[in-house]
Amino acid sequence: MFDYTFQWKQALARLPKMLDGAVITMEVAIISMLLGILFAILLTMFRQTKSRPLNAIATTWIEIARNTPALFQIYMAHFGVASFGIHFSPFTSLLIGITFNNAGYLAENFRGALKAIPDTQARAGQSLGMSPVQSFRYIVLPQMLRISFLPMTNQMVWAILMTSLGVTVGMNSDLYGVTQDLNALTFRTFELFAIAGVIFYIITKVITLSARLIAARLFRY
Amino acid sequence: MIEIQNVRKSFGQLEVLKGIDLNVEKGEVVTVIGGSGSGKSTLLTCINGLEPIVSGKILVDGTEVHAKSTDLNKLRQKIGIVFQQFNAFPHLTVMENVTLAPRKVLGMGKAEAEAIAEKHLNHVGLGDKLGTYPTRLSGGQQQRMAIARALAMSPDYMLFDEVTSALDPQLVGEVLETLKMLAEEGMTMILVTHEMSFARDVSDRVAFFHKGIMAEIGTPAELFENPQHPETQSFLASVR
Amino acid sequence: MIEIQNVRKSFGQLEVLKGIDLNVEKGEVVTVIGGSGSGKSTLLTCINGLEPIVSGKILVDGTEVHAKSTDLNKLRQKIGIVFQQFNAFPHLTVMENVTLAPRKVLGMGKAEAEAIAEKHLNHVGLGDKLGTYPTRLSGGQQQRMAIARALAMSPDYMLFDEVTSALDPQLVGEVLETLKMLAEEGMTMILVTHEMSFARDVSDRVAFFHKGIMAEIGTPAELFENPQHPETQSFLASVR
Amino acid sequence: MFDTALSANDLVFLAKGAGITIVVTAISVVIGTILGIIFGVIRVQLGAVLSAPLTLFLDIFRSVPLLIQLVLANAFVGMVLQLQLSGFFVACMVLSLYTSAYCAEIVRGGIDAVPTVTRRAARSLGMSWGQDMRYIVMPLATRVALPSWIGLALGVMKDSALVYVVQVTELLKSTQILITRLQEPLFLLLICGAFYFIISFPLARFGGYLEKRWSND
Amino acid sequence: DKLDDIISSGKLRCAVVLDFPPMGMRDENNEPIGFDVDYCNDLAAALGVEAEIVETPFPERIPALMSNRVDVGVASTSDTLERAKTVGFSIPYFAFEMVVTAAEGTDITSFESMKGHTVGAVAGTYEAIALEEYVNEWGDGSEFRPYQTQADVFLALAQGQLDATVSTSTVAQANVKSGNFGGIEVVASAPFDIDYVGLFAKRDEYGFLNYLDLFVNQQIRTGRYDELYEKWVGGDVPSLTVPGAYR
Numbered sequence A: 001m002f003d004y005t006f007q008w009k010q011a012l013a014r015l016p017k018m019l020d021g022a023v024i025t026m027e028v029a030i031i032s033m034l035l036g037i038l039f040a041i042l043l044t045m046f047r048q049t050k051s052r053p054l055n056a057i058a059t060t061w062i063e064i065a066r067n068t069p070a071l072f073q074i075y076m077a078h079f080g081v082a083s084f085g086i087h088f089s090p091f092t093s094l095l096i097g098i099t100f101n102n103a104g105y106l107a108e109n110f111r112g113a114l115k116a117i118p119d120t121q122a123r124a125g126q127s128l129g130m131s132p133v134q135s136f137r138y139i140v141l142p143q144m145l146r147i148s149f150l151p152m153t154n155q156m157v158w159a160i161l162m163t164s165l166g167v168t169v170g171m172n173s174d175l176y177g178v179t180q181d182l183n184a185l186t187f188r189t190f191e192l193f194a195i196a197g198v199i200f201y202i203i204t205k206v207i208t209l210s211a212r213l214i215a216a217r218l219f220r221y
Numbered sequence B, C: 001m002i003e004i005q006n007v008r009k010s011f012g013q014l015e016v017l018k019g020i021d022l023n024v025e026k027g028e029v030v031t032v033i034g035g036s037g038s039g040k041s042t043l044l045t046c047i048n049g050l051e052p053i054v055s056g057k058i059l060v061d062g063t064e065v066h067a068k069s070t071d072l073n074k075l076r077q078k079i080g081i082v083f084q085q086f087n088a089f090p091h092l093t094v095m096e097n098v099t100l101a102p103r104k105v106l107g108m109g110k111a112e113a114e115a116i117a118e119k120h121l122n123h124v125g126l127g128d129k130l131g132t133y134p135t136r137l138s139g140g141q142q143q144r145m146a147i148a149r150a151l152a153m154s155p156d157y158m159l160f161d162e163v164t165s166a167l168d169p170q171l172v173g174e175v176l177e178t179l180k181m182l183a184e185e186g187m188t189m190i191l192v193t194h195e196m197s198f199a200r201d202v203s204d205r206v207a208f209f210h211k212g213i214m215a216e217i218g219t220p221a222e223l224f225e226n227p228q229h230p231e232t233q234s235f236l237a238s239v240r
Numbered sequence D: 001m002f003d004t005a006l007s008a009n010d011l012v013f014l015a016k017g018a019g020i021t022i023v024v025t026a027i028s029v030v031i032g033t034i035l036g037i038i039f040g041v042i043r044v045q046l047g048a049v050l051s052a053p054l055t056l057f058l059d060i061f062r063s064v065p066l067l068i069q070l071v072l073a074n075a076f077v078g079m080v081l082q083l084q085l086s087g088f089f090v091a092c093m094v095l096s097l098y099t100s101a102y103c104a105e106i107v108r109g110g111i112d113a114v115p116t117v118t119r120r121a122a123r124s125l126g127m128s129w130g131q132d133m134r135y136i137v138m139p140l141a142t143r144v145a146l147p148s149w150i151g152l153a154l155g156v157m158k159d160s161a162l163v164y165v166v167q168v169t170e171l172l173k174s175t176q177i178l179i180t181r182l183q184e185p186l187f188l189l190l191i192c193g194a195f196y197f198i199i200s201f202p203l204a205r206f207g208g209y210l211e212k213r214w215s216n217d
Numbered sequence E: 001d002k003l004d005d006i007i008s009s010g011k012l013r014c015a016v017v018l019d020f021p022p023m024g025m026r027d028e029n030n031e032p033i034g035f036d037v038d039y040c041n042d043l044a045a046a047l048g049v050e051a052e053i054v055e056t057p058f059p060e061r062i063p064a065l066m067s068n069r070v071d072v073g074v075a076s077t078s079d080t081l082e083r084a085k086t087v088g089f090s091i092p093y094f095a096f097e098m099v100v101t102a103a104e105g106t107d108i109t110s111f112e113s114m115k116g117h118t119v120g121a122v123a124g125t126y127e128a129i130a131l132e133e134y135v136n137e138w139g140d141g142s143e144f145r146p147y148q149t150q151a152d153v154f155l156a157l158a159q160g161q162l163d164a165t166v167s168t169s170t171v172a173q174a175n176v177k178s179g180n181f182g183g184i185e186v187v188a189s190a191p192f193d194i195d196y197v198g199l200f201a202k203r204d205e206y207g208f209l210n211y212l213d214l215f216v217n218q219q220i221r222t223g224r225y226d227e228l229y230e231k232w233v234g235g236d237v238p239s240l241t242v243p244g245a246y247r
């Protein structure tokens, strides 16, 4: 049954290249996460406003992000929008796809968090002479981020995992892309992807653990 | 001086204030009493412009609160308000709660803001809680912190909305003490309260609200000893 | 008959019962009083085998509760228990709450189980709530339902753990009435309660627990009028 | 709006892809849920320490990209074990375990949400562990877990778009095949996206509705 | 052995790439057609079994064989020495020339003039690996993008996301001719060696590999190779032998 010869050495020799890929993967995940949070906050504010167009934009974005596959969103960001003559590099397409997805999911989380913050908080801020923006910025937002910290950590893990979809838009510098290229050269499929899997696993664990540490330091109340 | 002139206010179909007239002079303490839903809280939130009104006028030191041209943020700095529900900012320490607005709104430096905050916190008896998070405070302490937070903006007027009614009975005293102290220092205040003996004690005038109407207003002696309006009589009978 | 022989019980490091001896005869009503954390609740949960014990023995009608060979599910059918915290099954109506165990455990038919349930529910004064979901019941009604639920298994013994202490004061009476009725009907009961006058009223014997030890036991007259143990004296003084 | 070369045949082809998406999802969700319930119950029953190996195993499915799980499982089954299993089988196998890993968490959360005292009450009435589970814990846990479970099932449907790597032609892959021939990427992608959306959106809303309703009482 | 297994199972499973016209593609009913599809059918007929076409993207061809999903690859697979470490190749059954296809309006007229442009090819193919090396060498503004399928490459080219691609002449011509992609044309040949492609099977299945060699030889002898070439490609039939060497 086990007449397959594992050739770990050959595969492990490629580890430095894969680690370079892991760096790109982290880069995409982190940038898409930061942008995602930013857009999610915007979307959340859009949904709070009474403006119909803003509401519609936010709802459309959020529902599409949450109800279609991430792969679809990324493919769309590259080949779909190119039908309008808008071209993004593979890196940018992947970044846009994941950011779009992150923002949609996070906005939904933020909405839940917002509901958990009594509106007397914002009122209290305004009563002290703060503008609505100030009271959102200094009072509501920090509390909202605290409540959604765990979902944000989960989304970060998702973002990391989603980078593996970049190959469909021609990305080959991220961890999955590098692994696939190496596989095309050597065909040590099992070994190479097992190593990639381990790297992904370690990355996600490091992220969840450090998130816990950060949370413990950040949220002392 | 706060001038309230024929103010009407509705929530949707529901008319909550049906033409209120009331002037509060500098240094005066006016207490508002009345049944639940009679519009007391609503009046306070209209005074500092948190709620729009349907008709009438509210003037604070001559500035019309609901005029388009009024800079509400600026106006609110003059008017401190403390609500029934505790609304300490849970993510900030007591000190940060109090210094936030002076720093961000008035642009005060950190040291200056903290000096002021400490003064007010000492004043309300929280001088030893500066670094504590509000979740660690009792309800009474939270309300006193809210008072200090409002005072740190050096307001000319203070509005208090049943600041003791969410408190356990043994904590009510410490907050009322603080209010009394403020009154004695000459702060202009409008107080909504259910504590009748306290109202009698500190008020210059007491107003009785009933279903959106100010049914009666007078000195504590007049209103408590000799209420004119039948609703006032039955209300006072029910709370005694 | 329930025989408790030198029972010791720990949660981790914490020794909660330090050698308890107590026999409860058929038809007897024994009340357990004592400070918070003295081990009263723990004793009850040991009697019906919900918690293991460290050493000693508990016999119910001669069956050793904590012996490996004992069929606990069978044994528990004999022992009804009602807890301090409300624990209605929220997804079932009152009727279903009460008939569930007779049907599933005793294998009773639906009609028979419902007849019995109705009898007990009438008995505790819930005859008009059969189709209601527990979330619609007051705390007192929930506790009475829990009593009917336990009774529907026709237990020989009933254990009550401060069944009134999570209740609003005005609801306590109705539940105590029910307990009293049961006692008068000759049910063997162990009752943990903080209602001293009630304890005096219904108990054959009263036991005072202190820090995992049964410090004193006697008739209500002995224990309440003439407590021997200094801790009993100070406990009684504190609750009066 | 679109002048398209899309024929009825192609629509049938797309529908077949959609069918595969639904079948793969249905199989994986059913098996994954059963496994997830078993794993979840085991985790609650054994406690954190004893079930650590299981927790760790399940954690892998949530920490490694699904694409890699599929490629690895495919390579392992075929190259190492030399088994002749269809890509469809491998896809369902991986997705089932993937589902079970998330489902176990949901089940655990649901069971933990049942108050101990309620369970004790059931046991005190003479109910066995199994009866307690069946008549008390599961109905109550379901209320807590169902909304998240609906979310999970929809998530699996969306993630099933990745099974193309093990040569299963599901909806998105069918779309790509048609794009190859017809060269109308935007139009075809919109059809494909609309399909996912039409299934996912109402169910997601329903889940949200249940969550709201059940958290109120 | 494998040969017996295939005959006794009555089924031959071929890995074929179906977005690689004219070697593999789909008709209006989305059924597989093309040179490789016919070739697989011929092979199955010779073995006296039924053919089953298993669609595999380029990067998945060899993994599909290794994971036992197919018996043989009829997938226009270049017989590189690196790959021969993993799988066994038959003698060449087809030969490709590599050409540069560029989007109109770019100044690309030769292979070298791709320097400084964004170019792409199908991930994991012979030409992709070679092209990427050139791009790395060129540097300054040159970018290489590997896509998962041949279709994605031409789509990207037609959309203007790529300036040029290197592919086999057959696929390039087929795509240009199809008219599906506006504004692209074959501009030059690529300075790569002639790309001989072989059938492939498990490398230790000598019996089967031997059979494949003979089958390829027979296809040429019987004129079937010419016939298929005429049907799918047309023009001069490329020679499948290397001057001065056996095999």
Ligand SMILES: Nc1ncnc2c1ncn2[C@@H]1O[C@H](COP(=O)(O)OP(=O)(O)OP(=O)(O)O)[C@@H](O)[C@H]1O
Binding pocket: B011, B014, B016, B034, B035, B036, B037, B038, B039, B040, B041, B042, B043
């Ligand atoms: N934001 C709102 N939207 C709709 N109705 C409101 C709102 N705020 C208050 N109301 C209604 O307006 C009426 C007056 O409310 P208000 O809070 O001013 O009464 P109150 O005198 O302060 O009563 P209480 O003593 O209970 O605090 C009530 O009927 C209340 O339900």
Ligand SMILES: Nc1ncnc2c1ncn2[C@@H]1O[C@H](COP(=O)(O)OP(=O)(O)OP(=O)(O)O)[C@@H](O)[C@H]1O
Binding pocket: C011, C014, C016, C034, C035, C036, C037, C038, C039, C040, C041, C042, C043
């Ligand atoms: N499951 C448990 N795990 C750990 N410690 C426990 C557990 N249950 C009870 N204890 C501890 O055992 C001690 C006795 O608890 P028990 O509930 O029996 O007291 P009690 O006399 O019923 O008090 P009360 O009047 O407050 O109900 C307490 O210190 C309690 O904290």
Ligand SMILES: [Mg+2]
Binding pocket: B040, B041, B042, B084, B161, B162
């Ligand atoms: Mg009010």
Ligand SMILES: [Mg+2]
Binding pocket: C040, C041, C042, C161, C162
């Ligand atoms: Mg207790």
